[in-house]
Amino acid sequence: MFKTAAIKKAALLSLALAAAGCVTPPMKQVDRDHVYHHYFERDRQLAHSMVVSPFFRDASRRLLLEQPPEEAVMLVTPRGQPIVPGKAQEVLPAGTRVHVAEVAFPTAWNAIYRIMTPAERTWVEMTVRNRSGRVRYVLALRPDLDTEAKYRAEIDRMLTETDVDAEVAQLPDLDRDAVRTREIVPGVSKRALELALGATRYVSPVPGEAGVEEWTWRSDAGVHRKVVLRDGVVEKVLAPFKPAPRPADAPAATPAVAAAAAPAVTSAAAPAVTAAPAPAASAAPTTPPAP
DSSP states (O other), X not given: OHHHHHHHHHHHHHHHHHHTTOSOOOOOHHHHHHHHHHHTTOEEEESSOEEEEEETTEEEEEEEXXXXXXXXXXXXXXXXXXXXXXXXOEEEOTTOEEEEXXXXXXXXXXXXXXXXXXXXXXXEEEEETTSOTTSEXXXXXXXXXXXXXXXHXXXXXXXXXSOHHHHHHTSOHHHHHHHHHOOOOTTOBHHHHHHHXXXXXXXXXXXXXXXXXXXXXXXXXXXXXXXXXXXXXXXXEOOOBOOOOOTTTOOOOOHHHHHHHXXXXXXXXXXXXXXXXXXXXXXXXXXXXXX
16 A cells, blocks of 8 residues: 555656656757657667666666666755665676667656656667667766767767677777776877777876876766876876866856765665756766776
């Protein structure tokens, strides 16, 4: 009896979120159809390595992330606390072969079944070759995508038709280890760094040093990770840090920032949820903590 009442309450909450506009921005149905048919029932490979975590309370799915689960802000409680989907379970390396089983856009109807999950996001659901098809691996796309071109650019950034697996097999041992674990150490090549963590927009030359670049990845929670490369090879890996805003132009805290600053709670302990704001389009992958 209690369980039925709880499910009804959660379903009503999901519908309320949808009605309040906590869904993906509207897009023409023809564009949705194009996105759906471009990926549905297609084979792809992971373009870069991904972290696997539980999919909140959904035991039939796993979440694929480009950052540590504790830094992924997808759901928050009414008090602004981020709800952690679960602990990192493994890494699926770049080149992992997947089959796209579904591209599920958010609707008021399926929000009923997306209880305690990022219901406002489009889910790209996949099975992994040589693993049970009963478990779906999900890319929960950013909720601010509103055109076919943006959808395809975001999905193609993570899923590719290129034979990455064959490329990884030809890498030196140090590079292959980086791709397999997402752990970056000095000596890793630029290409292996891209395959392990994904490309980043935040690349800047180091003043006064020829051939030296600094690459930065930023998580939803605002944690920065920096890697210094010299002549296309990793020279230094800096410790993760969260930069403080400059006093002169520090903006007021947004819900996402406030959520990141609050103590995190697990999905099992959260009584109610609110969709977290979409991360900035430039948000980029990060490396998970060492197991």
